[in-house]
Structure formats: structure tokens, C-alpha cells
Amino acid sequence: MIEWVNAVVQGILLGGLYALFAAGLSLIFGVMRLVNIAHGDLIILAAYLGLTTTTMLGVHPFVALLIVVPAMAGIGYVIQRGLLNQTLGPDILPPLLVTFGLSVILQNALLEGYTADPQKLSGGVIETASVNVGGMALGVLPLLTFGIAVAVIAGLQWMFYSTALGRGFRAVSDNQDIAQLMGLNKAHVFGLAMALALAVTAIAGILLGIRTSFDPSIGGGRLIFGFEAVIIGGLGNLWGTLAGGVILGVAQTIGAKIDPGWQVLAGHIAFLVVLAVRPNGLFPRVSH
Amino acid sequence: MSAPIVTRATRASRNAMVIGAVALIILAAAPWWAGRADMRLMSEIFLYLSLACLWNLMAGYAGLVSVGQQAFVGFGGYMLFALTIWGGLHPLVAIPLGGVLAAILSIPIATLIFRLKGAYFAIGTWVVAEVFRLSFAQVGALGGGSGSSLPVGIVKSLAASRSGREALSYWLALGSAVVIIGAVYLFLRSRRGLALTAIRDSEVAASGLGIDIWRTKLEVYVVTSAFTAVIGGLIFLQKLRISPDAAFSVNDWTAFVIFIVVIGGIGTLEGPIIGTLLFFLLRETLADFGTIYLLVLGAVAIIVMLKAPKGVWGLVRDRFDLELFPLSYRVRQQPNQKGP
Amino acid sequence: MSTLLSVQGLAKSFGAVTVADQTSFDVEAGAAIGILGPNGAGKTSLFNLITGALSPDAGKISFAGADITSASAAQRCKMGISRSFQVPQPFGGMTVFENALVGATQGAGLRGHEAEAHVLDVLDSTGLLPKANARAGTLTLLERKRLEMARALSAKPKLLLLDEIAGGLTDAECVALIDTIKRVHSEGTTIIWIEHVVHALLAVVEHLIVIDFGKKIAEGEPKAIMESPEVKEIYLGVEPDA
């Protein structure tokens, strides 16, 4: 029995990581209706940037965040303004296919730069440290990851609904033309949104890299997890995204408990069940 | 006054038809003039051409942008193995049967993922493909995660000699490309094809003119899934070995296909043909450069999408008003007659 | 005469904006009805509700005796309702001929040469025959409006809904348009026409409905309706003393 409870708790904590994968997707979809197929590969890019930073400077991956987060934000701003802004419009094909092409480029560039060998970020003692709660040993790293996820989502929520920047995001999302009339340059606003999304992605990538080994080919899988969390939670709802991540995480750990080969499959099946039963997700944003 | 005449064929299309027929005869005779390696390459070209035509019908005409067609390629491949090994069927029976099974399976899948719109639909199809991959990896009898080979007895049942088998699998690939291009062409020429084109241009006006959009898209999805599975069967009949990662590879069966269609010209029948030729030209030229080739391919696709979204064929057509496959209608007024 | 279309207690709102407020009216088979009202009064929304592009919050719509409230737009077209869009929605990548052919083959269910001949007829009567091979995306606004009507007619409707097709026409074009609509009407098609160009409307319709804020505020014989000071003020924005 305790094993099952343990699986659920581990799943909840894992859900924090998935929510971090999803938050960036959710943010850019919310602001500019863009679905970034390269999102997963950008998570992996962040992990590799973390790897380079830690090996070159000999610092802890958490310290590497000080470099990787601004670097990813910068990359986000540049690809949004230099590339992705040109794809936005009523036609869904250009953004889809351009980000798909970006995904292939990123994957192969990482392969070229870092080879296909699995890599890992070394988190030191934090990786193995655990605290005992009610007879269960909870890893400090998963707990920390979950805590960071909650903090990031609370931060995004606050930014979105209580700051001038968030007001700009919502205005551009509502009506690009009218927002432009108010003096907002939408190209810049979109660039900022992507920068913010990739800053979150940087955190996700570093935490992923400490938790498990990674190689250039696994981006697609991370995109799917993030996407599933977004849809399960309901489009456009950040806290829903966290809930979606948790549900996905729990489904996976329970699946793995039944048979190790079923971990990821169980997550996909949970997603398809939610899609069948509640096509708008469990916590859809109330439309105005 | 005498009535205007409605025609469809153009001079270019008649010429293209003649050239196409001649090319087909030459290609069909390849076992007598081409080498073994060339025939393998040409088979691969025909199979990719088939996949590209199918994906183009789905994405370019029905607006169903899927990045999960590898689900059906792999399914068709696995059905070939399962039905011949377990069911004792002849491969040439197993492959079309795999198509039928794919069609049946695609209906419940469609009812689920049609709830997702646009790019979310795309990722939803990918999830489905992953479910397929992980599920087949669980089937121990088919080799689980490491896959299995087609038994020698089954291979030999195709033809006794090696050259006979190679000719047969070449003709199957060529034949399937011809059948699929022909079927897509005839479909687009029919009133249903006209309806599909109308949906692409304006869904709201299409439904107001009596077109059931959901049903039309479902039909396209089911038919392309079935054909894609048949092609999958043929692909793995050539490879003789299958594994979940190879069968459900997003790069091999979807990324390349998308690049082909985008570069050639999405939403045109000619596009996939030109795209396939360009793709293989690029691949054979850059084959020695490894991953660089994929980098270049990705970059080319992005540039085409941004600078010439209608692809190479779109550029040609805009410039010369050409149509090799006569889909459009032309109304010709009698020469010495005044317009109303 | 029998009732072709019956609208009962139709209601629809988007948030605080009401586009249909307990609207009820009947249309006899073979009638020609005009709908007037200021911009934003809910006229186009009414068409969207009748054709199935919008579903109502409450109320019932029946057509030729059958309840069609929950029928899809496509089903309604096949039953004989077709419309022109106020903001033209051409199939931009297709030619004018092909646009109309969609209506003939899908809506009217015609095939082959029968469909082609019908489309040529419709294009001829709407003056679009010289443009038959032009891609719809290249047409001018006026031609697009004409195409809207041609496409609707190609579906062989029993009930034709026209949404502001006369705006911006020259005098001669307007006369030709009126002739076309009169002929369609005389061939037995029931017509509901939303139009700002009042003199064109009055040349065709036998009955007027005036709506404002989604509510039917007047209905009856055109002359009497146009004379009523209430309609003058609300619709034309003319002060009674001006």
C-alpha cells in the first residue's frame, strides 16, 4: 500500500517538472497563439548550455542558471523577432512547419556539437539527499523541483495579471491591431513573451539535466509531455497546467509501478482519456 | 447565342500525360536496364513519393497537419510481420489487409484527435504515434523493443529468385506511387475533391453550401491512413526487418515527408513529385556530410516556408500559369460572341 | 400559401451584447421579405442563426414543416436554405466557375454536365460569365458580392438569404441587380433580403421587418413601415424635425 502512495507522491513531484516543460508552451500560446514544435529541443538545448557552463566554469548547475536563463531568454527574443514573428498570421502552416524545421536543426546541431552520447549534469549531494516524511523517503531534488515549479507558475500568474508587462501580453493576445494602436510594438511584445518562455525553459532544462541523463534526440518526448500537461489542464490556465503536469506525472509513476515499460504509455493514455471525456481539459479558462 | 464550353484539360496537361506515360513505361522496364542499387534507390523514391502525396492531401487540402503519420507507416509494417508470421498470410495479402485494419483503427483515433485544432492537432497525432510505438514495443512475440526479422520462408514466398523478388518489390513501389497519385488526382477532380478544396479556402462558406466539413475531413484521414499503412507494409517488405524505433520514426516518415511537400509546393499535386526529386537530389549530394545534411534540409524548409510558401511548384505555376494535372475548370466562350 | 420558415422566440447573446431577443416571425413560401435595422442591430446574426452558422440560446426554427433548430449548416443548405455573406467569403484559390460549382454539386446535389450547365446559367444571370475563369481572390468587392449571390443561387435554394448586396452599386448595376432578384423570386424562390439601400429593397420586397438590438420593432407593409416616425428615427438617424 505504502508503495502505491509513494508512487503517487513521486508522480506529483514529477508533475512539477512537466509543468515547467508546459509553462513556456502555455505562455506563448496564450500571448501569440503559437505552438512551438521546437519547444522540447529548446529544453534540451538549455540542458546542454548548462553542461557547458558547469564544465567550463566548474560551477554547480544551479549557479549555471545565472548564465543559462539570460542566454535562453536572449535566444528566445532573437528567434522570435528574427524568425517566428514572420510566421504569425491566420494560416497555421507556417509557424508549425518553421518550428518543426527549427526542431530538426536544433537536434542535429546538438548532435554535431555534443555527439549522441548521453550526458548528465552533476548536482552533487542534492541528487541523493532525501527527507523522511511519514515513512516515505522524498528526494530533495524532486521536492525542490516541485517547489520551483509552483514558484515559477505563481510568478508567471502575478506577472500576467498584475504588471504592466502582463497587461501588454493580454492586450496583444486579445487584439493585436488595437494593442498596436495603443503604442505597443507587437513584434517586441512577442519577443519578450518568447524570452520569458525560454527563461522558464532554461530552468526546466537544468532541472531535467540534474534529474536524468539526456541526449539530443529526446526533445520530442519533452514537447509531448509539456503539451499533454497543457491540454489536460485546459488551455490558457497556468494553474491548470500545473494540475495537468501532476496528473501526467502520477499516471506515469503508477504505470511504471505496474510495469516499467508502461511508464510513458500510461501518461499518453491518461491524456487520451482526458481528451475523450473533457476535450477542453479539466480546468478550462472561463471565457468572457 | 451558343453556350460556352467547360473544359478541364490544357495543352500542358496533355503533354504531361504523354510524357508521364512514356516515363512510366521506361520505369516499369527498369529491372531490364537498371542496376540493383539504382532499383533500390528508385523504390525508395517511389515510396517516399507516395507518402508525400498522401500527407499533402491531408495537410495541403484537408488542413489536417499531422506530424504523426509514422503511426500508420509503422502499423502497416508491423501488420505485415504479424499477419504473415502469425496468420500465415501471403505478404501481398497481408499488406492490403494491414491497410484495411489501419482504416478501421483510424476512425476512433480521428474522433479523439479531431477535437484538437491546428498545431495542437499536430502534436496530438504525434502522441498517437508514440502510443503505437510504445505499444508495439510491449509485444514480445514481435521482438519487443529490439524488433524482429521477416522469416526466410515468407520472403521466399514472394518469388523464388533474388532478382525476381527485387523486381517484384520495385514494381510494387512503382505501382503504389502510380495508384496513389492517380487516386488522389481522381479524388480531387471529383465533386468531393471540389468540396475539399472549398473547405480549404473557407470553412464557413463551405458548410453554408452543404458540405459536411467534419465528415469530409474524416474521410480524408481514414483513406490516407489506410494508404499510408499499405506503403508502410511495402517499406518494411523491402527492409525485411522491423523495430519500434525504425517503424515509428518521426524523422524518417514524417519530417522528411513534410520537407518534401513544403519544398515542392504544398496544396498542389505536382508539388510532392518535384519535392521528392529535389529531396533525393539533396540527399545523394550531401550524403557524405552526415548530420550537416539534416541541418541544411531543415534550413531549406524554413527558408522556403518563409520566402516562397507555395514551394517550387508554386513559383513555377505563378510564373507560367501551368497545370500538369488538370484539376481546374476553364470556361471557353465562343470566339465571335459578345459577353453578356 | 404555406409557411416556409418559422422563427419562434429566437434568442442569442454574446456576453452583454444581445443579437437576438425573443425574435419571432413567419415567412410564407414564395414571399419576398426585407429586413432593415441599423448597423449592429443583429441582422447578420439573424441570418447566421437561420442558416446554422450560429446556434441560438433559446427558441425554435422550422423550415418546410421540419424543426431545424439543431440541424447543421450543411444540412440546412441541402434542405434548401442558402445565403450570401455580407463580408464576402469567396473560395479565393478557386475560379468563379468553381466557386459556383461547389454550390451546384454540394448544395443542389447536381452532377456532371447538369451541374456545369446550371452554373453557367447562374453566372450568366448574375453577369459573372466574363469572369468565369478568374480566381475569386482577384475579384473586386462588387464582383465578390455578385459571386456571393451566384454561389447561393447555384445551390438551387427554396429560401435565399441576401445580406447587403446592393451597397456601392451604380444606378445601372442596381437596376440590373433588382431585375435578377425579381426574376429569381418570380421563379418561386422565397427571399429574405437585408439591405441598407432602401430604394432597391423596396423595389422587390412585399413585407418589411425592422430590428434593433436584436428585437423586432416593426413588421408589415413596406410603405407604412417606412412612414412610421419611429423607424425613421431609429434606422435613418434622422431627427423627426430635420
Added chain:
Amino acid sequence: MPEPLLSLTALDAHYGDFQALFGVDMAIEEGEVIAIIGANGAGKTTLMRSISGLLTNAPEQIKYRGQAIGALRADQVAHLGLALVPEGRQLFPSLSVEENLLLGGKTGRTGPWSLQTVCDLFPILQERRAQASTSLSGGQQQMVAIGRALMSNPDLILFDEISLGLAPVIIKSIYEALPGIIGQGTTAVIVEQDISKALSVSSRVYCLQEGRVSLTGRVEDITRDQITAAYFGVAA
């Protein structure tokens, strides 16, 4: 003769293949109130989109204080002191009343208008400031739209169909508020279908027909018949 505040020279505008404006010439002096009238589809809204930068034109076709602005983006135009009250109000549904107004002040231009003075002009907005903008009535939404444009302290304000879809009594009250807005030295362009309302507050009028200027003059100099002819393209 001094340079006009805004001048249009042979302005054309296109949507794809479709041309909506043909060689429109116009000059607006500082402090004037201009009415632009015309039937549906005459090109009024296109004209507003061109001036405000939502449609791109050749640079020299639109000049503002002598500067060629035809090719500027809408946000750049907004920073120069041009504001548009768009047709159909178009508030941001995700933003509260107050947030809508604050966004209007995004350009950071200073002048008489602030959250406080806008709320003084339309006291109901003070009460409703925390509400979702979509929960307001049409007339109140129009007040927010006007207030939002004023928040940028514009030198030139464009009103596109302010009476559209509003009850007569609301239209009346909005027109009553106009002098209070324009009186602050602001130049205004009023686009209307409701001719008599537009003429009652303006000094000069331009009539558009099928994308061309069909009539222009001082309000007191032109007759109703002239307007009817210019409006419909036929003698009444």
C-alpha cells in the same frame, strides 16, 4: 499658408488584390473638427486604418506635422500623438476597465488627460473601473474606448463610427460629451454613417464614395441634396 496638421496626398490603399482607396487627398488644420461620411464599403474604415498605421502606405502619402508617416507602424504613429477610437469599440476583453484605460496611456505622452480626468468626464467608469470591460453596456464600452484613446493625450483623435450599434439616447449623450473632449485643443476626425449627427459637431466634411472623395466643403456651404448625391452616387 501654414502646414496642415495632417495631410493625405493621392492616398491609395489595398487589401491584397483589392483596392479600397483611390487617390484620396485631404488636409486637416490644427483645431478643426472634420466629418467623414459615406455609405457602407465607401472606404471610411480603410482610411482610418491607413492614417493610424494599421495599413501600410507609401511614406509621403500621409504627412503629420510635416513628417512622412505613411509607412510607420501603428505603435509609432500612436507615439506621435494620433489616437483612434476604433469601430465597434474593440475593448480588450481580458482587461478590466481600468486596465483598458491604463493601456491607452502606454505612450507616456503628457497632457490634460489622466485616469482621473477621464473618470471625471465619464463618472460611471470610476464606479466600474475594476469590472471586466465586457460586462459593460454598449454605451459604457464606448466611453471606455473614447477614454482609452484620450489617455494618450493625442493631438489628433479619430472617431470611427462612434454611434454604431448604440441606442439613440446613448448616441445623444456621447455627442454631448464631444465638445468637452474637442474643446481641449484636440483636432478631431469623426467618421459616421449618421450624417446629421456628424454634421452637427463638425466644421468641414468629406464624403467618400467607392474609395474616392466625392464631396468636400464647409458644413454650412453644402446642401442636403449635394450630400445625398455624393453619398449614393445618384441624384436624389
